[in-house]
Amino acid sequence: MTPITEKTTFHTPPLVRYEAAGLPLFLDPESPNWAAVEPRAADLLGRADGITPVGRIVADYATARGFQAGKAWLHVHDFFREARRAGLVSEEPFRRPPYAGRLAHGEPQGLSEFWIHTNNSCNLACRHCLVSSGPGGLPGQPTEVLRRAIGEAHDLGARRFYFTGGEPFLRRDLPDLIRWITDGLRSELIVLTNATLMTGRLREALAGFSRAGVKFQVSLDGTRPETNDPIRGAGSFRKSLDGLRLLADLGFEVALTTVVTKQNLTELPELTVLAKTHGARSQHLMWSHRRGRALASDNGFFPETERIVRHLLQTAEATGREGIALDNLEAVRRRVDGRPGLKYDLGNAGWDSICLYADGTVYPSAALAGESALAAGRFPNEPLKRILRASPVLRAFREATIARRESVAGDPLRFLTGGGDIEHACLFATSGNGHSPGLAERLAAPDPYYEIQKVLVQRVWDQLVSEAAARINRRSGYDPPRVVRAMGETSIACGAADGTLAEREVLTIHSNCVLSFDVDAPRALVRQFYGRAAEVPQPDLCCPTTFNPADIDHIPKNVIDRFYGCGSPVTAAAVKPGEVFVDLGCGAGIDVFIAAKKVGREGKAIGVDMTGRMLDIARASAPVVAGRLGYDAAEFREGFLESPPVASRSADVVTSNCVVNLSPDKGKVFAEIWRMLKDGGRAVIADIVSDREVPPSLKTNPELWGECTVGALTEEGFLAALEKAGFFGIEILKKAYWKSIDGYPFYSVTVRGWKFEKTAGCKFIGQRAVYLGPQKAVIDEEGHTFPRGVPIEVCSDTAFKLRTPPYAGRFAVLEPGESADLQTASCCGPEESCC
Numbered sequence: 001m002t003p004i005t006e007k008t009t010f011h012t013p014p015l016v017r018y019e020a021a022g023l024p025l026f027l028d029p030e031s032p033n034w035a036a037v038e039p040r041a042a043d044l045l046g047r048a049d050g051i052t053p054v055g056r057i058v059a060d061y062a063t064a065r066g067f068q069a070g071k072a073w074l075h076v077h078d079f080f081r082e083a084r085r086a087g088l089v090s091e092e093p094f095r096r097p098p099y100a101g102r103l104a105h106g107e108p109q110g111l112s113e114f115w116i117h118t119n120n121s122c123n124l125a126c127r128h129c130l131v132s133s134g135p136g137g138l139p140g141q142p143t144e145v146l147r148r149a150i151g152e153a154h155d156l157g158a159r160r161f162y163f164t165g166g167e168p169f170l171r172r173d174l175p176d177l178i179r180w181i182t183d184g185l186r187s188e189l190i191v192l193t194n195a196t197l198m199t200g201r202l203r204e205a206l207a208g209f210s211r212a213g214v215k216f217q218v219s220l221d222g223t224r225p226e227t228n229d230p231i232r233g234a235g236s237f238r239k240s241l242d243g244l245r246l247l248a249d250l251g252f253e254v255a256l257t258t259v260v261t262k263q264n265l266t267e268l269p270e271l272t273v274l275a276k277t278h279g280a281r282s283q284h285l286m287w288s289h290r291r292g293r294a295l296a297s298d299n300g301f302f303p304e305t306e307r308i309v310r311h312l313l314q315t316a317e318a319t320g321r322e323g324i325a326l327d328n329l330e331a332v333r334r335r336v337d338g339r340p341g342l343k344y345d346l347g348n349a350g351w352d353s354i355c356l357y358a359d360g361t362v363y364p365s366a367a368l369a370g371e372s373a374l375a376a377g378r379f380p381n382e383p384l385k386r387i388l389r390a391s392p393v394l395r396a397f398r399e400a401t402i403a404r405r406e407s408v409a410g411d412p413l414r415f416l417t418g419g420g421d422i423e424h425a426c427l428f429a430t431s432g433n434g435h436s437p438g439l440a441e442r443l444a445a446p447d448p449y450y451e452i453q454k455v456l457v458q459r460v461w462d463q464l465v466s467e468a469a470a471r472i473n474r475r476s477g478y479d480p481p482r483v484v485r486a487m488g489e490t491s492i493a494c495g496a497a498d499g500t501l502a503e504r505e506v507l508t509i510h511s512n513c514v515l516s517f518d519v520d521a522p523r524a525l526v527r528q529f530y531g532r533a534a535e536v537p538q539p540d541l542c543c544p545t546t547f548n549p550a551d552i553d554h555i556p557k558n559v560i561d562r563f564y565g566c567g568s569p570v571t572a573a574a575v576k577p578g579e580v581f582v583d584l585g586c587g588a589g590i591d592v593f594i595a596a597k598k599v600g601r602e603g604k605a606i607g608v609d610m611t612g613r614m615l616d617i618a619r620a621s622a623p624v625v626a627g628r629l630g631y632d633a634a635e636f637r638e639g640f641l642e643s644p645p646v647a648s649r650s651a652d653v654v655t656s657n658c659v660v661n662l663s664p665d666k667g668k669v670f671a672e673i674w675r676m677l678k679d680g681g682r683a684v685i686a687d688i689v690s691d692r693e694v695p696p697s698l699k700t701n702p703e704l705w706g707e708c709t710v711g712a713l714t715e716e717g718f719l720a721a722l723e724k725a726g727f728f729g730i731e732i733l734k735k736a737y738w739k740s741i742d743g744y745p746f747y748s749v750t751v752r753g754w755k756f757e758k759t760a761g762c763k764f765i766g767q768r769a770v771y772l773g774p775q776k777a778v779i780d781e782e783g784h785t786f787p788r789g790v791p792i793e794v795c796s797d798t799a800f801k802l803r804t805p806p807y808a809g810r811f812a813v814l815e816p817g818e819s820a821d822l823q824t825a826s827c828c829g830p831e832e833s834c835c
Contacts, residue, residue, distance in 0.1 A: 001084065001692075001716065002091065004077050006055030010048035010084075013094035016412040017042075020461035021469055023484055026088065029412035030096055033340035034487045035086045036465040041481035044079050048089045054080065071783025075480040078720075085717060086486035087340050101401030102345035105506040108352040108398075110157035110388070115355035115366040116146060118174065119166040124194055124233040126219075128259050128301045130292035131370050133166040138358040140166070143173045145380055147180065149356050152384040154185050157352075164192040164366050166358065175205040182213025189214045192257075195243025196236055206250055215253045217284065218244045223270040227263055241278055248279020255327060256280040260287055262300035265311045272318035272326075282325040285312065287449045289367055290427040305448070309455050316459060331510060332456040336416050337464060339696060340487045341505065344418035346405075348508040350376070350397025354388070362387050364397050367423040373439070374426070393439070397422070400443035407446035413457050418509035420447025471671055475757045476726030477782040477797065490665040547594075554628040555593045556621045562588035562614070566658035566748040567686025570594045572733050573752075578602040579652035582676060584641050584669070585609055585659025589618030589634065593625045595655075596633040606651075607636045608644045642668040644676065651676045657686045658748075661711040670725035677755040680804055683727060686734075686750045689715040694744060712746060719751070727753030728781045729806040754806060762797040766816030769794045769802050786811070 002008075013033075015026040025036040026045065037045060047057045054076060062072035083089045119140030122133040140146070150161065161181050168174055168191055181189045195218040198206065218240060222228035225237040232240075247254045256275040258264065264271075268285065275283045287308065288294045294301040312328070319326040335344055350364030354376065357369040362377045362384070376394045377387035388394060402408060402419035411417075422443065429437045429445035437445070447453075468485035547568065552560060570591050575581055575598040583591045586607030595605040609615050618636045626632035639645045641656070641663045654673045663669050673683045690712050713721065722730055734750040771778055771786035779785050780801075786792055791814060794802070802811040 004054060004080055006053060008054045008091060009050055010080060010089040010091060011050040011093045012048045012089055021466035023465055025461060027412055031341050032415040033087050035088050036484045038482050038484060041079050044076060044481055050093060068785060070779045070785030074779060074783040078480040082483045086483050099403055101403040102506045103399055106504060111153055112158060112352040113160040114153035114158040115162040117165060117358045117369055118163050118168040118171050120358040121170055122165055122167040123196060124236055126232045127297055128288055128294040130289045130367060132292045137166055140171060140358045141360055146177060149379055150181060156384060160188045162190050167194055169193055169197045169202055178209055178214055182210040190217060192217045194219050194240055196239035198243040198246050211251045216247050217255045217257050219257050221258055222264045223267045223274055227267060244280060245278045254280045255282040255284045257284045257286060260285050260308055262303045265303055265307055268311045268315040269318035272315060272322050276322040276324050282327050283319055284327040305451050309452055329456055333460045336457055336460045338488055343415040343506045344509050345402045345506050346400055346419050346508060347422040348510060349422055350394045351508050364394060365423055396439050396443060404444050413454055416457055417453040420450040420453060424449055473726035477758050478723055551594045554597060554625055555590060556624050558617065559588045559590050559621050562617060563590045566688055567750045569655035569657055569684040569686045569750060572750050573653045573655055573682060573684040575599060575653055580650060581605045582646055582651045582654045583607045584644060584656040586618065587614045589621060589636065591655060591657055592634050596625060597629060599633055601631045603633055605634045606646060608639050610640050642672065644672055646676045648675050649678050652678055652681050654683045658688060660685060660687045666713060667721050670721050674726045674755055679755060679757055681755050682752060684752045688712045688738060688746050689718050689749050690744060690746050698741060722753050728756060729754045731806060756801050758797050762795045764795050767794055767799040768792060768814040770812040772810055772812060
């Protein structure tokens, strides 16, 4: 990026101001993009009018705050640098063409998912069933027809399949179909079930299903039989809970699903506890569709939206306390905190998702199955490919767009909410002329539950901003106006989509019937990647590094062969005897074992990693290393970079070697390093950086992510994140070109930063600091300007910092009454190593 100078002018796009967690939040609705900032930063953002130069803004800021020019420059410069990285400001005006609809940005060429109503027969007859299934319902298509449909859908690109009904497990061929999808086609399957039939042969079959491939969504509509059974059938409460428990005990990922009714509204937060105690990993709430038995009875199945919102927020609090996911909230979170500039336009029904009903008719979605006016074709009379290409119904769904939905035309949140659920809009649509509305009118109708989406967006904002605000380090002295939280800061798309999909400017939201389960996918991919690297050494992984033979002569070869770093931070850290050393992302332990030799008998070398197979190698090698050294100083702990199991203020030095780029929340990693360090402690981090932002098409490549490249920050962003975490005296110790991928160059850098925690005891007691050169003047992280040779009054905290590394020897610190004669002034470091 171009340097910011006093002549630079900045523009902002048209912004809408909200509030999140008590802080100003600015939304660029047409992008969409957003960022929450501190109030003083909001004032600076208002000066980005495309006319006023930064120099003028600095001068006005200095006057208003009573700051010296150096401090004012640091505050204004660092804020605009951060706002530019967040996409809130630019040196060029923001010009965007009018949004023409999702089809203008590319038509889907196949399917991403495929729904199958396996049967309309069911052992229950739920009073809200949208397809009115029950005993004696349609048995579904023959096995060979379903296999053919699944195969064709797979050929069209579908990699996620859904079985719903009716009750899918009434089909005797279901276990074979499950195994074919998960094992034969290597695809994901989600089964929607009442879980009341998990006994006998089915229980035996469950044990053979892929835990990674098949997931379950179990329906329950109350916390006790008195609420659930009148809706779902006598005895169903206990049987469903038993089935849920069995699935969870077998190791399957299970979501507990509830159709929200007037009868169970108040029980929704209690259902969270029930879900947790019976092993569900998430809770999912559904809003009633205006069809089937729910419409016929209209008996409490359509509570007012305001009441839903109230109890939904209470449920969100409950899931937070219990530590399980609320799917509805997580789906919104992934959109709100996704890639800036990515628009969501309506749902995926009929777009890249279709449903085969029990009678062989194809519909845009499972929620619309059986609605004769929405039939898209007949299978197997027509192949799926022809139905996708030729169906007027599916064409109408694909031509539908938020751009023609008048109900959200003026809503700044529309590209985050997706404009609402297209299925609910279709089913609730009414015509203003007394006649049944046509398809185009139904597709443009408002979602009756749309306000829920808006409330959830605000909820996500409040959570994200509150968490980020709590993480701000107010104890380091570095305190410019901040971007507290920007869109997409912690989102990574690793493995979530192919590169083509990642580059799209427009995506669709998912059906309210079910939501995805892939919250931990990025970490799982990294664990899998490095698990393989633990089994078979991969010498080309990350950057080659040459070690001093004396540093590694005590380390087993199988550890050295599994070194996957990009530098030698232990050497740069100058580890001393007796120190406590921590290495994050230690892998097989090479840096920990090098440090163990340096810290000696009185020190400690601790390694932290999340990959079990790497830790197995490290722990197995530790006795060998201890035997060769004559003492045991190495210890290995399992944990994440973002929450390492190491006590606060316990480490003298923390290193990491080419692992920060793997984290989905790099700011949290740096904050944790600062937390672990003692005062005066140092962090030495070797990692990969890029010279500009990496495109989503590369970020979605799991192999490249594991190879320590495409998850990298830019060099500017890397250094700024360290500074924001509280480190001072940051130095680039080493930088070397690593490689280029698709024209994007990547570099290996080793960076060092120091910790000093300011206290309430900082006072001005007459101390002065004199900068000794060689520069004409320098400015520190707090905005103090030190001209060469000029005594500047400093507080006791700053005086302490200037006497310690990395500043020791570059300043003379004068005590009260001490002469400014530099020949007698004190410039000694903490260990009396005088200048």
